[in-house]
Amino acid sequence: MEILQTQTHIGLIREKNEDVVSSIKHPRNKNIKLLIAADGMGGRELGDVAANYVTSSLNRWFYNKDVKTLNDTEKVEQLLKKYIKSLNTNLLKKYGEDKLGTTLTLALINKKKTLVLNTGDSRTYIYRKNRLIQVTEDDSDVWMYHKYGGVKKDHLRFFSNNNIISACIGICNELCTINSYIIDNDYQMILLFTDGVTDNITDKKIKKLIRTNKKEAILSRIIEEAVYVDQHLHVPFYLKHKYLANYIVPYCGRDNASGVIYIKDE
Numbered sequence: 001m002e003i004l005q006t007q008t009h010i011g012l013i014r015e016k017n018e019d020v021v022s023s024i025k026h027p028r029n030k031n032i033k034l035l036i037a038a039d040g041m042g043g044r045e046l047g048d049v050a051a052n053y054v055t056s057s058l059n060r061w062f063y064n065k066d067v068k069t070l071n072d073t074e075k076v077e078q079l080l081k082k083y084i085k086s087l088n089t090n091l092l093k094k095y096g097e098d099k100l101g102t103t104l105t106l107a108l109i110n111k112k113k114t115l116v117l118n119t120g121d122s123r124t125y126i127y128r129k130n131r132l133i134q135v136t137e138d139d140s141d142v143w144m145y146h147k148y149g150g151v152k153k154d155h156l157r158f159f160s161n162n163n164i165i166s167a168c169i170g171i172c173n174e175l176c177t178i179n180s181y182i183i184d185n186d187y188q189m190i191l192l193f194t195d196g197v198t199d200n201i202t203d204k205k206i207k208k209l210i211r212t213n214k215k216e217a218i219l220s221r222i223i224e225e226a227v228y229v230d231q232h233l234h235v236p237f238y239l240k241h242k243y244l245a246n247y248i249v250p251y252c253g254r255d256n257a258s259g260v261i262y263i264k265d266e
Contacts, residue, residue, distance in 0.1 A: 080106075
């Protein structure tokens with residue numbers, strides 16, 4: 001049975017939910033799908049506006065594109081990047097700089113390939129042959145600690161500047177950089193999450209939840225884990241010894257937590 005689901009939770013302390021998630025099939029070919037997770041930036045007043053605008057605009061764009069174009073992965077990659085840049089321009093024209101912003105992770109699944117576009121620290125993963133693989137890289141200051149500084153990825157959550165991102169849509173033109181990844185459709189499932197999920201639970205825990213739950217319950221269990229379950233996290237000693245930084249311990253439900261999942265029919 002094919003599974004295509006979205007779920008979002010406001011969390012336990014936020015007054016509003018600024019995450020927006022979407023999963024749709026093309027009206028003329030149900031095998032072509034668009035998955036989106038957008039995390040409106042909580043430090044700005046209109047994060048939810050930015051996330052909703054970007055998501056609804058991309059859904060309309062997808063619906064109006066013909067099947068032939070969507071199946072041309074290289075062509076649609078360039079078209080989507082250009083369109084996202086135009087959405088950034090529209091937001092700046094209407095609201096001005098530094099007023100509202102959103103992250104975006106997006107997966108467009110066509111006949112042979114999956115195109116993943118990403119800006120910010122929301123993430124796209126695939127699950128293949130019992131391995132959970134992060135497709136995207138985080139646009140954040142702390143990601144450099146992992147990429148070049150020897151910090152384990154699951155330990156980035158402990159840096160107090162973990163929420164500072166280096167790319168997004170809506171703040172200014174310079175920050176609107178779009179990273180793209182083209183992957184084969186040989187995975188069993190693809191998952192998109194906002195950082196309210198991945199800051200709170202490790203990849204190891206996500207993998208365990210995938211392996212121990214029925215397909216239709218996987219996403220709800222992951223969101224539930226991020227919002228309600230104490231992970232008993234602690235700052236590793238080597239971080240304190242190696243880096244002179246301020247550290248925090250994430251706690252469940254501190255942020256909106258959202259995800260999208262597509263599981264192929266077996």
